[in-house]
Amino acid sequence: MRFALRAVLLLLALACSSAQAQLSIEITGGGANQIPIGVLRFAGEQALPQNISDIVEADLQRSGRFRMLFAGSVDPLPTEMAQVNFDDWKNRGGDALVIGSVVRLADGRYEARFRLLDIPRQTQIAGVAFTLTAQQVRATAHRIADMVYEKLTGDRGVFSTRIAYVVKQGSRYELQIADADGVGAQTALASREPIISPSWSPDGTRLAYVSFENKKPVVYVHSLVSGRRQVVANFKGSNSAPAWSVDGQQLAVVLSKDGGSQIYLIGADGSNPRRITQSSAINTEPFFAPDGQSIYFTSDRGGSPQIYRMGVTGGDATRITFTGNYNVSPRITPDGKTLIFIARENGRFQLKSLDLASGQAQALTDGQHDESPSIAPNGKMILYATQMSNRGSLAAVSIDGRVKQRLSVQAADVREPAWGPLFNN
Amino acid sequence: MKKLLALAAALALLAGCASTPMPESKAGVEDRTATGSAPVEQGSSAATPVAPQAEQQANPLKDPKNILSKRSIFYEYDKYEVRDEYKPLLQAHANYLSQHPGDKLLIQGNCDERGSREYNIALGQKRADGVKKILELMGVKDSQIESVSLGEEKPRCTEQTEECYAQDRRSDLLYPGEY
Numbered sequence: 001m002r003f004a005l006r007a008v009l010l011l012l013a014l015a016c017s018s019a020q021a022q023l024s025i026e027i028t029g030g031g032a033n034q035i036p037i038g039v040l041r042f043a044g045e046q047a048l049p050q051n052i053s054d055i056v057e058a059d060l061q062r063s064g065r066f067r068m069l070f071a072g073s074v075d076p077l078p079t080e081m082a083q084v085n086f087d088d089w090k091n092r093g094g095d096a097l098v099i100g101s102v103v104r105l106a107d108g109r110y111e112a113r114f115r116l117l118d119i120p121r122q123t124q125i126a127g128v129a130f131t132l133t134a135q136q137v138r139a140t141a142h143r144i145a146d147m148v149y150e151k152l153t154g155d156r157g158v159f160s161t162r163i164a165y166v167v168k169q170g171s172r173y174e175l176q177i178a179d180a181d182g183v184g185a186q187t188a189l190a191s192r193e194p195i196i197s198p199s200w201s202p203d204g205t206r207l208a209y210v211s212f213e214n215k216k217p218v219v220y221v222h223s224l225v226s227g228r229r230q231v232v233a234n235f236k237g238s239n240s241a242p243a244w245s246v247d248g249q250q251l252a253v254v255l256s257k258d259g260g261s262q263i264y265l266i267g268a269d270g271s272n273p274r275r276i277t278q279s280s281a282i283n284t285e286p287f288f289a290p291d292g293q294s295i296y297f298t299s300d301r302g303g304s305p306q307i308y309r310m311g312v313t314g315g316d317a318t319r320i321t322f323t324g325n326y327n328v329s330p331r332i333t334p335d336g337k338t339l340i341f342i343a344r345e346n347g348r349f350q351l352k353s354l355d356l357a358s359g360q361a362q363a364l365t366d367g368q369h370d371e372s373p374s375i376a377p378n379g380k381m382i383l384y385a386t387q388m389s390n391r392g393s394l395a396a397v398s399i400d401g402r403v404k405q406r407l408s409v410q411a412a413d414v415r416e417p418a419w420g421p422l423f424n425n
Numbered sequence: 426m427k428k429l430l431a432l433a434a435a436l437a438l439l440a441g442c443a444s445t446p447m448p449e450s451k452a453g454v455e456d457r458t459a460t461g462s463a464p465v466e467q468g469s470s471a472a473t474p475v476a477p478q479a480e481q482q483a484n485p486l487k488d489p490k491n492i493l494s495k496r497s498i499f500y501e502y503d504k505y506e507v508r509d510e511y512k513p514l515l516q517a518h519a520n521y522l523s524q525h526p527g528d529k530l531l532i533q534g535n536c537d538e539r540g541s542r543e544y545n546i547a548l549g550q551k552r553a554d555g556v557k558k559i560l561e562l563m564g565v566k567d568s569q570i571e572s573v574s575l576g577e578e579k580p581r582c583t584e585q586t587e588e589c590y591a592q593d594r595r596s597d598l599l600y601p602g603e604y
Binding site: 238 | 538539540541542574
């Protein structure tokens with residue numbers, strides 16, 4: 001036991017070392033009503049270690065909401081609206097065009113300007129200049145893609161967000177964090193025992209998770225700023241299923257210390273645990289509704305695992321799912337309107353959505369072992385764990401089920417995805 | 426695992442002991458050099474410190490002929506009821522724990538890989554809690570037992586077959602030093 005702890009600490013010391021295995025993303029389905037857009041090379045961007053336009057184009061394409069027009073070898077590259085041949089782009093069916101330029105500044109940094117143009121109207125929709133270092137190329141490109149996405153779809157872009165997930169290679173488990181496009185993976189924690197249920201604090205600075213390094217499930221909160229972590233729940237029995245409250249002050253956790261799996265609220269520092277479920281049945285997988293007023297959870301109090309909702313201080317629960325005999329892992333979209341969950345049907349575990357107002361359900365995936373859904377902070381994509389040829393991989397599906405992506409790491413099992421929050425900038 | 430290896434090593438050395446007459450009779454030609462027997466003597470003395478652990482006949486928990494060496498209770502899919510066939514096994518452990526009030530027991534509940542990881546933690550907990558409750562009804566003190574769940578995270582068998590899954594749906598009874 002002590003040896004295991006020391007091993008974990010040692011591995012912790014290596015945290016933030018870059019992970020070699022990188023997530024690669026493959027798009028396996030297209031969306032409806034894709035917006036035709038051209039992304040031209042930014043004049044002068046070859047001075048940067050990576051082309052901004054390549055990253056912008058890849059981001060937009062991956063979202064499934066755009067149809068990329070072949071930009072070809074436009075020469076000379078337009079950097080101002082007046083230099084754009086609008087008739088040509090109109091003839092090619094384009095709705096929007098991204099152009100830009102990069103210049104090196106006297107202090108060694110760069111200035112990147114971009115413009116988003118409306119082709120039919122021949123107007124500028126957006127235009128922004130960024131000052132960046134060579135290390136900030138990807139971050140800048142993701143922000144440009146976010147702006148383009150938001151202007152053209154009306155939804156927030158999530159290209160600047162991060163995702164957390166667990167990689168299992170042999171008997172080694174790593175909690176990794178990467179950009180939403182799978183690039184730049186860093187290891188936050190490595191252990192010889194399982195790590196599950198990572199959950200982002202609302203401000204994106206901390207991850208709560210369950211680690212088995214003490215030979216039983218214990219809940220930790222891990223600061224991504226300091227790399228330090230703290231035990232939040234290590235009571236007699238099992239401690240699991242952490243979910244952040246909307247204000248980031250508390251966690252809902254599942255403890256078995258008083259018999260059975262019960263939901264408690266506990267301070268994010270581990271203080272003041274208060275039990276909020278009383279039924280003798282299983283109560284687990286708490287998830288706060290975005291308005292912070294209620295908690296969705298899984299319980300078998302009716303004889304089979306189903307999803308329920310109760311007030312944040314407990315009390316009577318309302319049953320939400322009725323079809324089928326295994327509905328688990330509730331998550332709610334940021335607008336509070338849609339429940340995303342895992343349903344078992346004919347032995348297959350699949351991702352489903354349920355419109356909470358109409359009660360209408362839709363199957364979003366057709367896998368065999370889909371689990372652990374995590375909704376993008378703009379509510380448009382859902383990241384989840386699936387299996388491909390007996391190996392764990394991540395996949396994403398749009399909220400309407402049409403756009404599909406697969407994220408995999410070579411020669412490793414990937415599971416337990418958690419999509420990080422948006423940063424307001 | 427490490428202890429098992431140590432035990433295996435000790436047993437191997439003891440086995441070496443038993444075969445001492447052979448090298449000696451061989452070495453009878455050059456009795457004085459005794460190169461053959463010396464390592465064996467060293468080996469047997471090296472085995473001495475671990476001998477208390479190796480005295481399996483004295484430890485009913487490790488004696489394969491004793492029911493106390495049986496430690497796993499298996500379940501049906503999605504179920505947590507302990508089948509009657511396991512009652513004698515649990516009665517034996519209850520008696521042992523009552524006779525050894527200083528001893529503690531860890532019950533680890535496990536599930537097969539199907540379904541939600543967190544729900545499986547809860548299901549494994551329900552399995553382990555069920556075993557704990559039976560032992561308490563048989564007279565074991567609550568303070569002697571901790572029931573925890575490993576969910577689907579530590580499968581004994583990793584193929585996606587029903588035979589394999591059946592081995593993964595279980596509660597394990599573990600005494601100090603065994604986990």
